Amino acid sequence: MNVFALLTSSVLALCLSASALAQSPARSRPATPAKAPAFNYAQSPAAMAFATDLAERRNLDPTWVRAQIGSAQRIHTVIRLMQPAPSGVPKNWAAYRARFIEPVRLRAGQRFWEANRETLARAEAEYGVPASLIVGVIGVETLYGQHTGNFRVIDTLATLAFDFPASHPRAATRTEFFRSELEQFLSLTERTGTDPATYLGSYAGAMGWPQFMPSSWVKYAIDFDADGRVDLFNSQADVIGSVANYFKAFGWTPGMPTHHPVRFAPNQSREDLDTLLAPDILPSFGVESFTAKGAVLEGAALQHTGKFALVELENAGAASTYIAGTENFYVVTRYNWSSYYALAVIELGEAIKALVGER
Incomplete structure (x- = not known):
């Protein structure tokens, strides 16, 4: 999910089926911070107390939970990026739109649609969500997997759970949100037998081609290629099916214009x-x-x-x-609580649909 959504509202809540098994996180190398973090969260009494409580509530190995949270590093860049936007900066739909409806993204979207034509048609048939909307979301979020993020998810979630900038007008609710996401993330990786340290994502902890937060992954991600696991980093079929499932869950009405x-x-x-x-x-x-x-x-x-x-x-x-x-436009904003985002997604998808000759 696009990280802008995290600054404007709570995002997605959730629960993976047992058949989802292990996911395959991105295997690229994490970005090296310009300066070494001041400390890891083993030094934070609040983080360690949270780890102990989480382990008890979720029936997880307390040693493992404390080790995972304790190994997380505070990332100052993440704190800076979460600072409130400067007041008085005018919004500009024309400029925002131009960032996404542009030749590079259009060509990439056309290739993606043509490579996944059958899967997109199946998702549309099963969930009632237009292929153009699915393609538009993935294009805006990560340029079809080209920009999924280079921050370790465990670092970003711990940083925002325990060091969310106090200057933010919604610091208290944002802190609780990210603590919940950290809990979902550790529960997910423990259940699927994957190493939390290997997951890379955005500066807000969003993961994979569709940029799902951990809670969204748990509730809405599906095994659309039927290989026994959910993989939003490497399976384009799982990405397509999961985005469609997300919109259906939020009330998409087939056939209604946005x-x-x-x-x-x-x-x-x-x-x-x-x-x-x-x-x-x-x-x-x-x-x-x-x-x-x-x-x-x-x-x-x-x-x-x-x-x-x-x-x-x-x-x-x-x-x-x-x-x-319409109500369907509102559904699109559930992916990111922004009318600018929603219309960009819709128009990108429609432009790519015209390129591939779909009716």
């Missing part, structure tokens, strides 16, 4: 616009109430039987871009 064009009546009031924007990306308005407040819909949008959200994407001082997001 969004529709919207414009505004010339006499629309600022008050009505503010009312439409107040729920943010949460679909809250039926067609009648949506249009009564000055939003103009056309064609298929007028036949939508669910709710709409008026989604605003700012353009750094220029006129904002607006769409009418």
Whole structure:
């Protein structure tokens, strides 16, 4: 999962089936920090107390748990990257979009789709999730496996569990989140008989081609190639099936568009616009109430039987871009709680779909 999601909301919760067995973590060499970490977490009383409690609650070997957490190193880069973004920086949808809908990613996505055409079709048939959405997510997250992260997951999760920056406005809830993810990670690796030290991921602990946090791996990752294990680092079939399973679990409705064009009546009031924007990306308005407040819909949008959200994407001082997001658009934001991310994923997938000639 894209790490931006971790800064804006809690991500995915979870439980691997016994048949998942062992995963195969990335085998590339971890990035060498510019400076050696100040210490490892064997020196932290809070970390060692957490390890003892975790082992008791999860019925794990306390010596093993303490050794794993104790060997984790504090990574100052991770702490720095989790600092709150500077205030006052304008959002820019056009610039954000250009980062992802670009020639390198489009070509890589086309190759990925063509190499996995049958698997994508099977995932779409079984889960009802469009191949274009699956391809879009994997492209935005890791450029089809090219950028899965070089931080040791045990280091990042321990750092954020015990040294999350106190200056962050949500430091307390983020700390609890990462402690839960550390617990999920150690439980997962112990259950599958893999070495926690060999897993590499993002600066927030997200892993594999789809960038699943440990809790998401446990609950949503599946063995789509039926080889007896879940592998989000090396099995493209498992990656495809797991992304599809994730969206289905969050309520994807087959056949429903993610969004529709919207414009505004010339006499629309600022008050009505503010009312439409107040729920943010949460679909809250039926067609009648949506249009009564000055939003103009056309064609298929007028036949939508669910709710709409008026989604605003700012353009750094220029006129904002607006769409009418459906319940399926909201589902896409469950992967990353950002309308900018969701629309980039959707548009990348649709652009690649056109390249491969899918209807």
